Amino acid sequence: MPRKAKIVEIPAIGELDRAAGHLSRQLAQALRKAIGKGELKAGDLLPSTRVLAGALQLARGTVIEAFEQLVAEGFFVSQPGSGTRVAPSLNVNTQPAAKPAAGESMPLSRQAEAFSRAGSQFTTLPAVPFAVSVPAGSTAPDDVWRRLGNRIRARGPGAPSGYGDPQGARPLREVIAEYVRKSRSVHCTPDQVIITAGTQQGLYLAAQILPDAGEAVWVEDPAYSGITAIFATACRDKQMIRVPVDAEGIDVEAGRRLAENARAAFVTPSHQYPLGMPMSMARRTALLAWAREQRAWVVEDDYDSELRYAGHPFPSLQGLDPVRVVYLGTFSKILFPSLRLGYAIVPDRLVDAFCGARQLMDRHPPSADQYVLASFMAEGHLDRHIRRMRTVYADRREVLINAIRRTIPPALARLQPCDQGMHMVLWLNAALDDRLVAREAGQRGVSLRAVSPMYGAGNARSGLILGLGGFSDQQIENAVQQLYLALVAVSRIA
Numbered sequence: 001m002p003r004k005a006k007i008v009e010i011p012a013i014g015e016l017d018r019a020a021g022h023l024s025r026q027l028a029q030a031l032r033k034a035i036g037k038g039e040l041k042a043g044d045l046l047p048s049t050r051v052l053a054g055a056l057q058l059a060r061g062t063v064i065e066a067f068e069q070l071v072a073e074g075f076f077v078s079q080p081g082s083g084t085r086v087a088p089s090l091n092v093n094t095q096p097a098a099k100p101a102a103g104e105s106m107p108l109s110r111q112a113e114a115f116s117r118a119g120s121q122f123t124t125l126p127a128v129p130f131a132v133s134v135p136a137g138s139t140a141p142d143d144v145w146r147r148l149g150n151r152i153r154a155r156g157p158g159a160p161s162g163y164g165d166p167q168g169a170r171p172l173r174e175v176i177a178e179y180v181r182k183s184r185s186v187h188c189t190p191d192q193v194i195i196t197a198g199t200q201q202g203l204y205l206a207a208q209i210l211p212d213a214g215e216a217v218w219v220e221d222p223a224y225s226g227i228t229a230i231f232a233t234a235c236r237d238k239q240m241i242r243v244p245v246d247a248e249g250i251d252v253e254a255g256r257r258l259a260e261n262a263r264a265a266f267v268t269p270s271h272q273y274p275l276g277m278p279m280s281m282a283r284r285t286a287l288l289a290w291a292r293e294q295r296a297w298v299v300e301d302d303y304d305s306e307l308r309y310a311g312h313p314f315p316s317l318q319g320l321d322p323v324r325v326v327y328l329g330t331f332s333k334i335l336f337p338s339l340r341l342g343y344a345i346v347p348d349r350l351v352d353a354f355c356g357a358r359q360l361m362d363r364h365p366p367s368a369d370q371y372v373l374a375s376f377m378a379e380g381h382l383d384r385h386i387r388r389m390r391t392v393y394a395d396r397r398e399v400l401i402n403a404i405r406r407t408i409p410p411a412l413a414r415l416q417p418c419d420q421g422m423h424m425v426l427w428l429n430a431a432l433d434d435r436l437v438a439r440e441a442g443q444r445g446v447s448l449r450a451v452s453p454m455y456g457a458g459n460a461r462s463g464l465i466l467g468l469g470g471f472s473d474q475q476i477e478n479a480v481q482q483l484y485l486a487l488v489a490v491s492r493i494a
């Protein structure tokens with residue numbers, strides 16, 4: 001039998017925080033809680049808004065607003081002449097959720113476990129030497145950037161508006177197409193440029209789009225953990241075939257032996273990450289010949305080729321075979337990583353797939369900074385900034401190399417020669433565990449990443465990544481001294 005409606009007592013609303021404002025929102029929340037706790041039941045007739053307002057010493061409009069909100073949410077129904085009541089059909093579980101027994105916890109999927117591990121692996125290091133990509137002082141784009149930002153965000157296309165193009169803002173795609181053509185011999189039109197939230201997103205999109213489930217992909221060994229973790233977290237680690245890298249870059253013959261019919265290869269040809277050498281021309285030719293033969297894609301992660309200190313960089317792989325290569329670039333190194341803007345340059349055949357995946361992932365990159373960046377590039381500021389950065393980083397590099405030479409004996413560690421980018425690798429004596437050294441140095445105020453986790457099982461070498469960020473000469477000298485002490489401390493227990 002249906003329960004006869006009665007006017008309920010004024011529910012226990014508890015204290016409303018009058019100083020915090022939004023009283024109608026607070027009241028609606030208190031009424032929802034009363035329903036959840038079973039103090040208000042389905043079909044209950046509520047006191048009139050006038051009575052409730054008087055009892056709670058609120059303006060009547062405040063109560064009306066809270067009631068209207070709860071009607072809109074389906075908690076209350078309101079009929080002219082018969083008042084407002086709790087929806088008769090409301091089915092709220094008023095039983096408190098059972099507490100898990102001691103020691104019992106909700107089971108997590110393998111993916112959830114893998115993502116949690118990746119989260120702890122990728123925590124941002126404190127912005128002290130030798131964290132990578134830290135712009136500070138003379139290495140930040142400062143005033144011009146701020147001025148352009150203020151102007152562009154205030155009016156025009158960078159001001160608040162509706163949804164944008166999933167591919168990215170056209171003016172930015174146009175200047176990027178021109179920039180990569182001139183600086184990296186990349187062949188493309190603006191229609192092939194997809195603006196990304198940095199190369200990390202470009203890698204994620206490529207890993208989602210290029211191979212089908214179960215199809216093999218080649219990944220360098222060692223490699224950037226940002227790519228290996230993508231496959232590991234998506235429960236696709238078995239798809240990932242680690243192909244060894246030697247002094248010329250990825251060993252294409254080894255790749256063929258391991259998985260000839262892989263669907264894609266992820267490589268860092270300009271500046272192998274983390275080792276630092278470019279891929280030789282012979283290897284580039286062999287890799288593209290394999291890709292052509294197997295109808296495979298090549299993903300070129302070109303994360304810092306602008307920062308070259310000697311000689312000319314090799315032109316991009318993409319320029320050698322634009323229908324097979326997905327080219328990924330980023331502004332993280334040459335501008336600053338919190339900008340979160342980069343680009344994927346994809347063969348025509350892949351444009352729709354990248355745009356579709358982008359729509360599902362986050363619709364499109366935030367608009368305002370795309371327009372700021374487009375103007376920054378179109379007005380020539382990026383080129384000037386890169387020229388200045390090259391000089392600053394070349395100096396920092398010299399300071400670092402000299403400080404290591406003076407302070408750290410070769411029996412403990414040796415620098416890998418390298419003439420490009422924002423980091424160098426310091427190889428450690430094989431008896432020293434790089435993770436222990438990184439931890440010990442962390443306690444001495446030095447930020448380091450270990451190289452050994454970047455290798456596949458069984459191949460690891462012990463080393464450290466030394467980032468050349470916006471640190472002063474003095475900071476670098478001090479950090480090298482602390483690193484030396486950390487190496488000595490770990491070698492005592494090795």
Ligand SMILES: Cc1ncc(COP(=O)(O)O)c(C=O)c1O
Binds near residue numbers: 199224329330337342
């Ligand atoms: C080899 C490599 N690829 C990709 C990235 C990702 O860069 P971002 O997502 O900031 O553009 C990095 C960052 O350090 C990197 O070292």
